[in-house]
Amino acid sequence: MSGQRAFNLLKEHQQTTDRLISNFNSEDLRAILEEINIAFQENHQDALKFQETRDKTLFPMIGYRHALLQRNLRCTLAYLYNRLMKLKEIRWHLGPVITPDIKEALTEPEIQWFNNYSKLLTNYMTSFPDAINLMTDIKPPKALFIEVKCLIDHGKLELENGETVLLQRNSIHYLPRTECEHLIRQGILEHISH
Amino acid sequence: MFVSDLKNDFFNLLPGKRVIVICNVDIDAIVSSKILQTLFRNENIIFSVAPILGIKGLKRTFDENKEDCNIFLFINCGGCIDLVDLLQPDDNIVFFICDSHRPLDLCNAYSDSQVRILGDYRSEEDMPQFEQIFRDSDSENDSADDEIEDEENTENSNHRPTTHIEKFERRLRKNREKRDWEKARDRVLFNYSQYSYYARSTSIVIYELAWKMSKDSLDLLWWAIIGITEQLLLGKIESSVYTLETQRIQSHVSRLSNKINENSHTAIRITYENDLYLALYRHWSVKESIKNSIYSACRMKLWTLNGKKKLNELLVEMGLPLAQARQQFNSMDLLMKKDFYQMIEKTAEKYNMPGIIYGSFTLQYGYKNRYSAADYVYSMMALIEQIDHERTAESCFIDALESLSRNKKNMLESGIDKAKVLLDSIFKQVKTSLETQQIHSAGPFLYVIFQDENIQFSSPYALTMLAKFMLNGFVAVSRSRRSRDLPLIICIPVDLTREICLMIGIPPIGDDSKNLFGKAFEQAAIKSNAAISQDFFDTNIIQIKQSDCPKFIDALTVLLSS
Structure with a gap:
């Protein structure tokens, strides 16, 4: 109950170097959500208790749990967001087709997002008169x-x-x-x- | 045809065209092609570099590429063979040759425009005049002309009566003239092609092209320095030529160094300083380096027991403790490291090694990286030698080429490590050969014939080093004064299953770098009917069938005794 798990989740994402994207860790994510839930429930009860008793000693614990809750939330969102950014990168570098081993690591909504993003990008590129391929030369080459x-x-x-x-x-x-x-x-x- | 204005008559013809650079696998050629690549990149000239090992490879590469490209540049190859005759090129193909091997083939030198040799014809003093060599237009058609004249004469016999005797006399006179001329030509040709030697290093020629185009930099200069240092270390040029050349290089160095900021210690810097003929000593231990360097080893006869004692004496006199001498030079005491040069300099005279000092260049960049030109040469030599069943000479060429880039330092370092192994095995081989007295004298030359295959000496560079070491060592221990003036031949099997040997001939020690074996091998092969293959561009190295060796040596003895 200290937010360690959420932190590890992010670390895992960042430290994956042997493959393009780490497996979606739904187990840890669920545990974190549970953690958030518990923290919220406890805070809710403590808040009710405070309204009755006006006991100020409850404050630090409430504050702590709130911070924990927010941190977990932030980490989770960061995890999801960074995965999407990674997907975006994959789209730019490898093209619109995801290989099976990448597909394995994704969840259904992520795949959905990838396809939508892909569609958007293609639409954008074909909207030009002679369909520019933006994928080539993401960085301008120094020499021809x-x-x-x-x-x-x-x-x-x-x-x-x-x-x-x-x-x-x-x-x-x-x-x-x-x-x-x-x-x-x-x-x-x-x-x-x- | 000679091209002396490289910028206008060579380089400015290239933009917009594709060039194929055919490059011999030797250090000078590698650095030259590296300089050229930089120049081509600057001008956006599309090029391909194809490394080749021998004449067969040259022909194969040309045949494969002749349909795609009109301009071929040969680096350190092709100058000594008649290219037009060998390759049968179409008329629109142009050959540029930059070759340090001499003598040049005369058909190349006097070609109208198809073969163009980069260099100044004024530096080729020994080259025979055109008239001395070629007279084909009038001589070959002579007889035909005669017939026509004869016919004319018979028609006009009414006006100018000529007797048969007169005609006969005239023909006789002509024939005699022709014979005399042919004799003179053969003599001139023989004198010209008798000795093979090396001219100015190709890398310097190419560097000067870069200089004239104002595209020179310290990097390019450094590569050119490596080229000329290789020539010195392998005895391809005389040390006086080297000294003259270094003076010219020094002026380049100071000109280019002035451009960069004096205060920056990390920038690339080239300095000219006195160096020692000790192989790789900055990257080795002092003791090992002294032991494995040709000069010091032969002067002190380090393969003998006395020699070992002498080496220890030398170290004592220098004030270098054994513990220090045995460890890596880099890890030695700072003070000793600094004074090492002076210590050697002071004691060298006493130990009969006055010539151990020579002027050389060192490259420094960053705080740590300091290499002398000789280090580069040894390292590249070892990289080129890494030929085995998986690696061809061509891939070794690429490795050596890459080791020149400053960001591929690990390649250079691995080359240095391999060079140590190579030098060590050369020393061991020399020691064994001298101890078991494998060096025999055939009268006009010395020879060694190895019976066992040795993968380390199966390539030209290592064999040259071995031969030089062996000859110097033999002269050092030999009692006879005559051995100083004798050349040496080494024959070593490279492929026992196919019974193929590699044979090398090197000139006597001393400063003369002219080598007569190229022509002598050719003649001896004809006389003895031995199966040899003169595929290398260095004509003093041949391949020969093992069973033909004895009769070949016999023929060579007869040939050189006369």
Whole structure:
């Protein structure tokens, strides 16, 4: 009865690094809600008692429980909110389709929210005359070209200007960023940073 | 064709086009390609870098890419072979060559415009004149011309009667002239191609291009310094050439250093200072470093019992306690660390090591990172050598290339650790070979033939180091004065299942870096009918079938005795 649980919940969310989003912890959440409920009930009774007896010694306990209640509330809301923000991030980076392992970690309302958000975003992007894809280049690139090294024999790659580049294992290329981004995602190329 | 104005006649032709850089796997080529990559990035020139190991690789890479690109740049490869003959390129393909191997192939040098060599033709003093080598237009068609003339003559016989004897005499005279000319040409060609040696390091040439374009920086300069230090450490150039070059580099250093703030201690800084021919001593223990460096080890004969005693004596005289000498240089007492250079300098004379000091450059950035150019060279050398069943020479090339970036420090450090292992095994091998007297004299040269496969020495760099160490060591212990003037050949199996050996020939010790084995190997192979493959761009290294070794050595003996 000290708000520790709510705090742990948030910590768990923040410390999940091995996967994109932690499992929705409904068990802990229910326990916290219970905690809030109990605190509220007790405060309610104490408040009634105070009206009868005018006993000022009840005040500190009421104050404590109120703070606890509010803190739990805040943590819970923060937990839910941050999960949604994470989902938003996932939408921006990975696109409108959620993979099964992410889906597993979500609750039904969250999935609903994700789909709605996705719909909104798509609608917004298609509302422009030539449908801008806002997903590319979330941060403006510093250079139009990047240096990549080729990890496997891939064969020829045709550039937009019609030139072809032979991608062979262990060769280094300097290519337009847009052309090699998807190859980097596929693990064929690797970006060399300086 | 030579291109001496690199900026206008080479670099300014490139923007908007795609360049394929074909790069030999050696340190000089790696740093050159690193500098070039920076320049290309600045100008947004699309390029690809393809590392290759030998002539076969060069041909394969060219064939795979020839349809996609018109401009090929060869770094430290291709200069000594007739590229047009080898690759059969289309007319619209242009080759640029930046190669420190000499002698250059004359067909490349006198090509009209397809093959362009980056460099100044004035520095190629030994190159024969065009007229001495080529006369094809009149000589090859000679006989045909004669026939036509003859026919004309017979037609016009009424006007100018010529007897058969006159015609015959004229043809005879022509033939004699031709023969004389051919003889002279062969002599000139032989003199020209007899010795293989190295010219200015490619990295310096490329750096000067960057300088002329005002794109130079301390980073680029540092990479160029690594290139030239490699040439010195492997004996590719004479130390006098190196000294001259360092003076020029110093002026670059001071010019570039003035630009940055003097007060900032963390900024990148290059300093010129006297250094010691002790391998990696800043990252090793003093004792190990002295033991595994060619110069100090050979002067004190450290593989013998006496040598070990002498080393201890030296340490005593220097005032360096054994406990300090055995631990990492970085962890030594601050005072001793600071005075280490002076201590060596003072005692070097007495221990017969006057040449242990040489001028070198050190790179410092941040508070902690301090490397000398030689450290980089050893580290990269070890990274290049990491060839085994999974790693090809090409991926080693990429590793070495990455270790040059300052933010990939761990790569450099791992290279340094590997270099220590390599140097250590070289020392052990030299010790065993000298103790068991595996070095034989064939008259005009010394040779060592190993019977066992040793993965560590199966690549050119390690083998070169081993050969140098071995020769210096042998000369140090040899009683005969003649051994000073003898070159050395080492033959080591690299693939016992296919019976393939790697053979290297190095010139005698001393300051002359000209190597006659490239041509000699070629001749000996023809004479002895041995199966060899001269695939490397360093012609003094060949692959040979193990069973052919004895007769090949015999042929070489005959050839060099005459």
